[in-house]
Amino acid sequence: MEAWPEDWLRLNAVCPYYTMFPLDFPLRQMAVYPEAKSVLDPFCGRGTTLFAARLAGRSAVGIDLNPVASAIARAKLTRVGPAPVVRLTRKLIKEYGCAPAPAGDFWNWAFHSRTLREIAALRTGLLDRQDTPTSVMLRALILGILHGPRNKGLPSYLSNQMPRTYASKPAYAVRFWRERDLRPVFVDPVQVITRRAERMLRGLPPRTAGEVLTGDAASTVARLKRRFDLVVTSPPYYGMRTYVPDQWLRNWFLGGPPNVPYGTAGQLATQRNQAAFVSAMAEVWRAVASRCSPGAHLVIRFGALPSVGVSPEKMLLASLREAKAGWLVRDVCPAGSASGPRRQAEQFNGKHQTMGVAVDEIDVTAELLRRRG
Ligand SMILES: C[S@@+](CC[C@H](N)C(=O)[O-])C[C@H]1O[C@@H](n2cnc3c(N)ncnc32)[C@H](O)[C@@H]1O
Numbered sequence: 001m002e003a004w005p006e007d008w009l010r011l012n013a014v015c016p017y018y019t020m021f022p023l024d025f026p027l028r029q030m031a032v033y034p035e036a037k038s039v040l041d042p043f044c045g046r047g048t049t050l051f052a053a054r055l056a057g058r059s060a061v062g063i064d065l066n067p068v069a070s071a072i073a074r075a076k077l078t079r080v081g082p083a084p085v086v087r088l089t090r091k092l093i094k095e096y097g098c099a100p101a102p103a104g105d106f107w108n109w110a111f112h113s114r115t116l117r118e119i120a121a122l123r124t125g126l127l128d129r130q131d132t133p134t135s136v137m138l139r140a141l142i143l144g145i146l147h148g149p150r151n152k153g154l155p156s157y158l159s160n161q162m163p164r165t166y167a168s169k170p171a172y173a174v175r176f177w178r179e180r181d182l183r184p185v186f187v188d189p190v191q192v193i194t195r196r197a198e199r200m201l202r203g204l205p206p207r208t209a210g211e212v213l214t215g216d217a218a219s220t221v222a223r224l225k226r227r228f229d230l231v232v233t234s235p236p237y238y239g240m241r242t243y244v245p246d247q248w249l250r251n252w253f254l255g256g257p258p259n260v261p262y263g264t265a266g267q268l269a270t271q272r273n274q275a276a277f278v279s280a281m282a283e284v285w286r287a288v289a290s291r292c293s294p295g296a297h298l299v300i301r302f303g304a305l306p307s308v309g310v311s312p313e314k315m316l317l318a319s320l321r322e323a324k325a326g327w328l329v330r331d332v333c334p335a336g337s338a339s340g341p342r343r344q345a346e347q348f349n350g351k352h353q354t355m356g357v358a359v360d361e362i363d364v365t366a367e368l369l370r371r372r373g
Helices: 006-013 024-032 048-055 067-075 082-095 105-110 113-128 133-145 170-180 189-200 217-223 245-253 274-290 312-323
Strands: 038-041 059-064 210-214 228-233 292-304 327-334 360-368
Touching: 006 048, 006 189, 024 048, 024 228, 024 292, 038 048, 048 059, 048 210, 048 228, 059 067, 059 217, 067 133, 067 210, 067 245, 082 113, 082 133, 082 189, 105 113, 105 170, 113 133, 113 189, 113 245, 133 189, 133 245, 217 274, 274 292, 274 312, 292 312, 312 327, 312 360
Parallel strands: 038 059, 038 228, 059 210, 228 292
Antiparallel strands: 292 360, 327 360
16 A cells, blocks of 8 residues: 555544544555545544545545544545744634633543633633634644543643543543542643644645535435545444543533433434444435435444444344345455454553453445446
Protein backbone atom coordinates (compact mmCIF):
# COMPACT_ATOMS: atom_id res chain seq x y z
CA MET A 1 0.00 0.00 0.00
CA GLU A 2 1.05 3.56 -0.62
CA ALA A 3 3.06 5.22 2.17
CA TRP A 4 2.03 8.65 3.38
CA PRO A 5 4.11 11.09 5.43
CA GLU A 6 3.64 10.24 9.10
CA ASP A 7 2.48 13.80 9.81
CA TRP A 8 -0.47 13.31 7.49
CA LEU A 9 -1.84 10.39 9.47
CA ARG A 10 -1.94 12.04 12.90
CA LEU A 11 -5.31 13.71 12.44
CA ASN A 12 -6.98 10.31 12.26
CA ALA A 13 -6.30 9.91 15.99
CA VAL A 14 -7.82 13.28 16.96
CA CYS A 15 -10.38 11.58 19.21
CA PRO A 16 -11.02 7.91 20.02
CA TYR A 17 -14.35 6.30 19.19
CA TYR A 18 -15.78 2.88 19.85
CA THR A 19 -15.45 0.17 17.23
CA MET A 20 -13.57 2.52 14.98
CA PHE A 21 -11.95 0.94 11.96
CA PRO A 22 -8.22 0.56 11.91
CA LEU A 23 -7.26 3.01 9.12
CA ASP A 24 -5.72 0.11 7.20
CA PHE A 25 -9.13 -1.37 6.51
CA PRO A 26 -10.69 1.43 4.41
CA LEU A 27 -7.27 2.27 2.93
CA ARG A 28 -7.03 -1.27 1.65
CA GLN A 29 -10.44 -0.89 -0.02
CA MET A 30 -9.23 2.31 -1.72
CA ALA A 31 -6.35 0.28 -3.13
CA VAL A 32 -8.58 -2.62 -4.20
CA TYR A 33 -11.00 -0.26 -6.02
CA PRO A 34 -8.79 2.38 -7.64
CA GLU A 35 -11.52 3.27 -10.13
CA ALA A 36 -13.94 4.29 -7.37
CA LYS A 37 -13.95 8.08 -7.13
CA SER A 38 -16.87 8.73 -4.84
CA VAL A 39 -17.05 7.00 -1.45
CA LEU A 40 -19.90 6.72 1.07
CA ASP A 41 -19.96 5.58 4.71
CA PRO A 42 -23.55 5.63 6.07
CA PHE A 43 -22.34 4.71 9.61
CA CYS A 44 -19.20 6.81 9.53
CA GLY A 45 -18.39 6.96 13.26
CA ARG A 46 -15.28 9.05 13.69
CA GLY A 47 -14.75 9.21 9.92
CA THR A 48 -12.02 6.66 9.31
CA THR A 49 -13.40 5.80 5.85
CA LEU A 50 -13.57 9.49 5.00
CA PHE A 51 -9.99 10.03 6.07
CA ALA A 52 -8.85 7.04 4.00
CA ALA A 53 -10.77 8.43 1.01
CA ARG A 54 -9.05 11.79 1.50
CA LEU A 55 -5.61 10.15 1.63
CA ALA A 56 -6.46 8.32 -1.59
CA GLY A 57 -7.70 11.53 -3.25
CA ARG A 58 -11.37 10.46 -3.44
CA SER A 59 -14.46 12.44 -2.49
CA ALA A 60 -16.43 11.09 0.45
CA VAL A 61 -19.73 11.49 2.27
CA GLY A 62 -20.26 10.26 5.82
CA ILE A 63 -23.43 9.94 7.89
CA ASP A 64 -23.84 9.19 11.58
CA LEU A 65 -26.67 9.62 14.02
CA ASN A 66 -24.36 10.39 16.91
CA PRO A 67 -23.34 14.07 16.94
CA VAL A 68 -20.07 13.14 18.67
CA ALA A 69 -19.19 10.90 15.73
CA SER A 70 -20.09 13.47 13.10
CA ALA A 71 -18.18 16.25 14.91
CA ILE A 72 -15.02 14.12 14.86
CA ALA A 73 -15.62 12.91 11.31
CA ARG A 74 -16.00 16.48 10.00
CA ALA A 75 -12.50 17.30 11.16
CA LYS A 76 -11.19 14.41 9.03
CA LEU A 77 -12.17 16.34 5.92
CA THR A 78 -10.83 19.67 7.16
CA ARG A 79 -7.50 21.36 6.57
CA VAL A 80 -6.36 24.11 8.89
CA GLY A 81 -3.02 24.85 10.55
CA PRO A 82 -2.37 25.11 14.30
CA ALA A 83 -2.11 28.94 14.47
CA PRO A 84 -5.76 29.80 13.64
CA VAL A 85 -6.98 27.06 15.99
CA VAL A 86 -4.95 28.45 18.89
CA ARG A 87 -6.07 32.02 18.05
CA LEU A 88 -9.71 30.96 18.10
CA THR A 89 -9.20 29.17 21.43
CA ARG A 90 -7.84 32.31 23.07
CA LYS A 91 -10.53 34.49 21.54
CA LEU A 92 -13.41 32.28 22.72
CA ILE A 93 -12.02 31.97 26.24
CA LYS A 94 -11.76 35.77 26.40
CA GLU A 95 -15.15 36.54 24.84
CA TYR A 96 -17.21 33.88 26.58
CA GLY A 97 -15.50 33.93 29.98
CA CYS A 98 -18.87 34.47 31.70
CA ALA A 99 -20.60 31.48 30.08
CA PRO A 100 -22.41 29.37 32.68
CA ALA A 101 -20.64 26.15 33.69
CA PRO A 102 -22.54 23.12 34.99
CA ALA A 103 -22.52 22.65 38.75
CA GLY A 104 -22.68 19.68 41.10
CA ASP A 105 -20.58 16.94 42.58
CA PHE A 106 -19.46 15.37 39.32
CA TRP A 107 -18.35 18.66 37.80
CA ASN A 108 -16.52 19.76 40.98
CA TRP A 109 -14.47 16.58 40.94
CA ALA A 110 -14.08 16.14 37.18
CA PHE A 111 -12.40 19.47 36.42
CA HIS A 112 -10.59 22.22 38.27
CA SER A 113 -13.03 25.15 38.55
CA ARG A 114 -10.96 27.40 36.28
CA THR A 115 -10.47 24.64 33.68
CA LEU A 116 -14.23 24.04 33.72
CA ARG A 117 -14.96 27.78 33.26
CA GLU A 118 -12.70 27.86 30.23
CA ILE A 119 -14.21 24.66 28.80
CA ALA A 120 -17.67 26.20 29.27
CA ALA A 121 -16.47 29.34 27.45
CA LEU A 122 -15.19 27.25 24.54
CA ARG A 123 -18.42 25.23 24.47
CA THR A 124 -20.68 28.29 24.40
CA GLY A 125 -18.45 30.10 21.93
CA LEU A 126 -18.44 27.17 19.50
CA LEU A 127 -22.19 26.68 19.84
CA ASP A 128 -22.74 30.37 19.24
CA ARG A 129 -21.00 30.72 15.90
CA GLN A 130 -21.30 29.61 12.32
CA ASP A 131 -18.93 26.76 11.58
CA THR A 132 -15.66 27.43 9.81
CA PRO A 133 -12.84 24.95 9.16
CA THR A 134 -11.10 26.39 12.22
CA SER A 135 -14.07 25.87 14.55
CA VAL A 136 -14.67 22.35 13.18
CA MET A 137 -11.07 21.45 13.91
CA LEU A 138 -11.03 23.10 17.34
CA ARG A 139 -14.20 21.25 18.33
CA ALA A 140 -12.74 17.87 17.37
CA LEU A 141 -9.48 18.64 19.18
CA ILE A 142 -11.38 19.53 22.35
CA LEU A 143 -13.47 16.34 22.13
CA GLY A 144 -10.20 14.43 22.02
CA ILE A 145 -8.74 16.08 25.16
CA LEU A 146 -11.88 16.55 27.24
CA HIS A 147 -11.24 13.49 29.40
CA GLY A 148 -8.44 11.02 29.80
CA PRO A 149 -5.75 9.82 32.18
CA ARG A 150 -3.63 12.18 34.28
CA ASN A 151 -0.11 11.79 33.06
CA LYS A 152 3.15 12.50 34.86
CA GLY A 153 4.61 15.15 32.53
CA LEU A 154 2.68 17.91 30.79
CA PRO A 155 -1.06 17.19 30.88
CA SER A 156 -2.67 15.79 27.74
CA TYR A 157 -6.30 15.88 28.99
CA LEU A 158 -8.40 18.48 30.75
CA SER A 159 -10.14 16.22 33.27
CA ASN A 160 -9.31 14.55 36.52
CA GLN A 161 -8.27 10.88 36.11
CA MET A 162 -10.69 9.27 33.58
CA PRO A 163 -10.59 6.87 30.65
CA ARG A 164 -10.10 8.56 27.30
CA THR A 165 -12.26 6.23 25.21
CA TYR A 166 -15.48 6.69 27.19
CA ALA A 167 -16.72 8.99 29.95
CA SER A 168 -17.32 7.33 33.30
CA LYS A 169 -20.82 7.52 34.75
CA PRO A 170 -21.04 10.37 37.31
CA ALA A 171 -21.80 8.35 40.47
CA TYR A 172 -19.04 5.84 39.76
CA ALA A 173 -16.54 8.56 38.87
CA VAL A 174 -17.20 10.64 42.00
CA ARG A 175 -16.80 7.57 44.20
CA PHE A 176 -13.53 6.73 42.43
CA TRP A 177 -12.04 10.22 42.92
CA ARG A 178 -13.33 10.60 46.47
CA GLU A 179 -12.00 7.23 47.66
CA ARG A 180 -8.56 8.12 46.33
CA ASP A 181 -8.79 11.79 47.31
CA LEU A 182 -7.91 12.64 43.70
CA ARG A 183 -8.58 16.41 43.54
CA PRO A 184 -8.69 17.98 40.07
CA VAL A 185 -5.68 20.15 39.28
CA PHE A 186 -5.70 23.20 37.03
CA VAL A 187 -5.05 22.24 33.44
CA ASP A 188 -4.75 25.13 30.99
CA PRO A 189 -6.91 24.40 27.91
CA VAL A 190 -4.90 26.85 25.76
CA GLN A 191 -1.70 24.96 26.48
CA VAL A 192 -3.14 21.50 25.88
CA ILE A 193 -4.88 22.62 22.68
CA THR A 194 -1.70 24.33 21.46
CA ARG A 195 0.39 21.19 21.98
CA ARG A 196 -2.21 19.00 20.31
CA ALA A 197 -2.78 21.34 17.39
CA GLU A 198 0.94 21.67 16.75
CA ARG A 199 1.36 17.92 16.78
CA MET A 200 -1.69 17.00 14.74
CA LEU A 201 -2.07 19.85 12.28
CA ARG A 202 1.45 20.63 11.17
CA GLY A 203 1.19 18.36 8.15
CA LEU A 204 -2.18 17.39 6.71
CA PRO A 205 -3.16 15.63 3.48
CA PRO A 206 -4.68 17.79 0.73
CA ARG A 207 -8.42 18.25 1.07
CA THR A 208 -10.83 16.34 -1.12
CA ALA A 209 -14.50 17.11 -1.64
CA GLY A 210 -16.93 15.70 0.87
CA GLU A 211 -19.28 16.28 3.73
CA VAL A 212 -20.56 14.73 6.93
CA LEU A 213 -24.24 14.67 7.79
CA THR A 214 -25.74 14.01 11.20
CA GLY A 215 -28.80 11.82 10.86
CA ASP A 216 -30.32 8.42 10.38
CA ALA A 217 -28.47 6.40 7.73
CA ALA A 218 -31.42 5.13 5.66
CA SER A 219 -33.39 8.36 5.45
CA THR A 220 -30.33 10.59 5.00
CA VAL A 221 -28.83 8.42 2.24
CA ALA A 222 -32.18 8.44 0.44
CA ARG A 223 -32.05 12.25 0.32
CA LEU A 224 -28.54 12.45 -1.17
CA LYS A 225 -28.28 13.69 -4.72
CA ARG A 226 -24.91 12.32 -5.79
CA ARG A 227 -23.93 8.78 -6.83
CA PHE A 228 -21.30 6.59 -5.22
CA ASP A 229 -19.13 3.80 -6.53
CA LEU A 230 -17.65 2.53 -3.26
CA VAL A 231 -19.26 2.13 0.15
CA VAL A 232 -17.07 1.12 3.10
CA THR A 233 -18.91 0.92 6.36
CA SER A 234 -19.51 -0.73 9.69
CA PRO A 235 -22.98 -0.74 11.25
CA PRO A 236 -23.23 -0.77 15.03
CA TYR A 237 -22.17 -4.12 16.38
CA TYR A 238 -25.08 -6.24 17.47
CA GLY A 239 -25.48 -6.09 21.24
CA MET A 240 -23.40 -2.91 21.53
CA ARG A 241 -25.80 -0.33 22.94
CA THR A 242 -23.53 2.19 24.53
CA TYR A 243 -22.34 4.43 21.69
CA VAL A 244 -24.29 7.40 23.03
CA PRO A 245 -24.32 7.04 26.87
CA ASP A 246 -20.60 6.25 26.92
CA GLN A 247 -19.89 9.49 25.10
CA TRP A 248 -22.10 11.62 27.34
CA LEU A 249 -19.43 14.15 28.35
CA ARG A 250 -18.42 14.79 24.74
CA ASN A 251 -22.11 15.00 23.90
CA TRP A 252 -22.52 17.68 26.60
CA PHE A 253 -19.70 19.68 25.03
CA LEU A 254 -21.61 19.64 21.75
CA GLY A 255 -24.67 21.18 23.38
CA GLY A 256 -26.20 18.11 25.01
CA PRO A 257 -27.48 17.88 28.60
CA PRO A 258 -25.02 17.78 31.54
CA ASN A 259 -25.98 14.19 32.35
CA VAL A 260 -26.02 10.73 30.78
CA PRO A 261 -28.63 10.47 27.97
CA TYR A 262 -29.88 6.89 28.26
CA GLY A 263 -32.54 7.24 25.56
CA THR A 264 -30.67 6.64 22.31
CA ALA A 265 -33.49 7.20 19.85
CA GLY A 266 -32.86 6.04 16.32
CA GLN A 267 -29.65 4.17 17.12
CA LEU A 268 -29.76 0.89 15.23
CA ALA A 269 -28.60 -0.90 18.38
CA THR A 270 -31.90 -0.18 20.12
CA GLN A 271 -33.94 -2.40 17.75
CA ARG A 272 -36.07 -4.71 19.86
CA ASN A 273 -34.73 -7.99 18.46
CA GLN A 274 -32.50 -9.59 15.88
CA ALA A 275 -35.12 -9.63 13.11
CA ALA A 276 -35.83 -5.92 13.59
CA PHE A 277 -32.10 -5.18 13.53
CA VAL A 278 -31.70 -7.16 10.29
CA SER A 279 -34.64 -5.26 8.73
CA ALA A 280 -33.18 -1.93 9.80
CA MET A 281 -29.84 -2.85 8.17
CA ALA A 282 -31.71 -4.02 5.05
CA GLU A 283 -33.35 -0.63 4.78
CA VAL A 284 -29.92 1.02 4.78
CA TRP A 285 -28.53 -1.31 2.07
CA ARG A 286 -31.64 -0.57 -0.03
CA ALA A 287 -31.20 3.19 0.33
CA VAL A 288 -27.48 2.87 -0.40
CA ALA A 289 -28.18 0.85 -3.57
CA SER A 290 -30.51 3.61 -4.79
CA ARG A 291 -27.60 6.10 -4.60
CA CYS A 292 -24.91 3.80 -6.08
CA SER A 293 -23.80 3.38 -9.65
CA PRO A 294 -24.22 -0.08 -11.20
CA GLY A 295 -21.10 -2.14 -10.46
CA ALA A 296 -20.47 -0.22 -7.19
CA HIS A 297 -18.90 -2.15 -4.31
CA LEU A 298 -20.17 -2.34 -0.77
CA VAL A 299 -17.67 -3.46 1.88
CA ILE A 300 -19.08 -4.06 5.34
CA ARG A 301 -17.38 -4.92 8.59
CA PHE A 302 -19.83 -6.23 11.13
CA GLY A 303 -19.63 -7.86 14.51
CA ALA A 304 -21.65 -9.04 17.47
CA LEU A 305 -20.86 -9.21 21.14
CA PRO A 306 -20.48 -12.87 22.16
CA SER A 307 -22.93 -12.32 25.03
CA VAL A 308 -25.79 -12.05 22.50
CA GLY A 309 -24.91 -15.43 20.95
CA VAL A 310 -25.68 -14.66 17.30
CA SER A 311 -23.71 -15.05 14.09
CA PRO A 312 -22.87 -11.64 12.60
CA GLU A 313 -22.33 -13.36 9.26
CA LYS A 314 -25.85 -14.79 9.20
CA MET A 315 -27.37 -11.50 10.26
CA LEU A 316 -25.51 -9.44 7.70
CA LEU A 317 -26.17 -11.83 4.80
CA ALA A 318 -29.85 -11.97 5.80
CA SER A 319 -30.02 -8.17 5.71
CA LEU A 320 -28.49 -8.04 2.22
CA ARG A 321 -31.00 -10.63 1.02
CA GLU A 322 -33.91 -8.84 2.68
CA ALA A 323 -32.88 -5.56 1.02
CA LYS A 324 -33.64 -7.07 -2.42
CA ALA A 325 -31.64 -4.23 -3.87
CA GLY A 326 -29.30 -6.03 -6.26
CA TRP A 327 -26.33 -6.52 -3.90
CA LEU A 328 -24.51 -9.66 -5.00
CA VAL A 329 -22.25 -11.03 -2.26
CA ARG A 330 -18.75 -11.56 -3.65
CA ASP A 331 -16.74 -12.35 -0.55
CA VAL A 332 -17.18 -13.22 3.13
CA CYS A 333 -14.13 -13.53 5.35
CA PRO A 334 -13.14 -13.09 8.99
CA ALA A 335 -12.43 -9.45 9.79
CA GLY A 336 -8.86 -8.43 9.29
CA SER A 337 -7.88 -11.27 7.02
CA ALA A 338 -8.44 -9.12 3.96
CA SER A 339 -7.30 -5.85 5.45
CA GLY A 340 -4.19 -6.46 7.50
CA PRO A 341 -3.56 -7.94 10.90
CA ARG A 342 -5.67 -5.72 13.18
CA ARG A 343 -9.25 -6.48 14.02
CA GLN A 344 -11.54 -3.62 14.94
CA ALA A 345 -12.44 -5.32 18.20
CA GLU A 346 -8.80 -5.37 19.27
CA GLN A 347 -9.13 -1.66 19.88
CA PHE A 348 -11.59 -2.44 22.63
CA ASN A 349 -10.07 -1.73 25.95
CA GLY A 350 -10.42 -4.30 28.70
CA LYS A 351 -11.46 -1.62 31.16
CA HIS A 352 -14.87 -1.11 29.59
CA GLN A 353 -17.92 -3.05 30.80
CA THR A 354 -18.78 -4.51 27.43
CA MET A 355 -15.29 -4.53 26.08
CA GLY A 356 -12.20 -6.61 26.41
CA VAL A 357 -14.09 -9.56 24.99
CA ALA A 358 -13.40 -11.24 21.66
CA VAL A 359 -16.03 -9.86 19.35
CA ASP A 360 -17.03 -12.04 16.43
CA GLU A 361 -16.38 -9.92 13.32
CA ILE A 362 -16.61 -10.48 9.59
CA ASP A 363 -15.97 -8.56 6.38
CA VAL A 364 -18.46 -8.91 3.55
CA THR A 365 -18.03 -7.50 0.07
CA ALA A 366 -20.95 -7.15 -2.34
CA GLU A 367 -21.32 -5.71 -5.80
CA LEU A 368 -24.33 -3.89 -7.14
CA LEU A 369 -25.68 -5.79 -10.11
CA ARG A 370 -25.49 -3.83 -13.32
CA ARG A 371 -29.09 -4.65 -14.15
CA ARG A 372 -31.32 -4.48 -11.12
CA GLY A 373 -34.55 -6.40 -11.06
C1 LIG B 1 -19.27 0.54 14.29
S1 LIG B 1 -19.56 2.25 14.49
C2 LIG B 1 -18.73 2.93 13.08
C3 LIG B 1 -17.28 3.20 13.37
C4 LIG B 1 -16.52 3.75 12.18
N1 LIG B 1 -16.26 2.72 11.19
C5 LIG B 1 -15.21 4.40 12.62
O1 LIG B 1 -14.15 4.05 12.09
O2 LIG B 1 -15.23 5.23 13.54
C6 LIG B 1 -21.26 2.37 14.07
C7 LIG B 1 -21.82 3.77 14.06
O3 LIG B 1 -23.19 3.71 13.61
C8 LIG B 1 -23.87 4.82 14.20
N2 LIG B 1 -25.33 4.58 14.09
C9 LIG B 1 -26.15 3.80 14.82
N3 LIG B 1 -27.41 3.83 14.36
C10 LIG B 1 -27.42 4.66 13.30
C11 LIG B 1 -28.40 5.09 12.39
N4 LIG B 1 -29.68 4.68 12.49
N5 LIG B 1 -28.05 5.94 11.41
C12 LIG B 1 -26.76 6.39 11.29
N6 LIG B 1 -25.77 6.00 12.13
C13 LIG B 1 -26.08 5.16 13.12
C14 LIG B 1 -23.35 4.84 15.63
O4 LIG B 1 -23.54 6.12 16.20
C15 LIG B 1 -21.87 4.49 15.40
O5 LIG B 1 -21.09 5.67 15.29
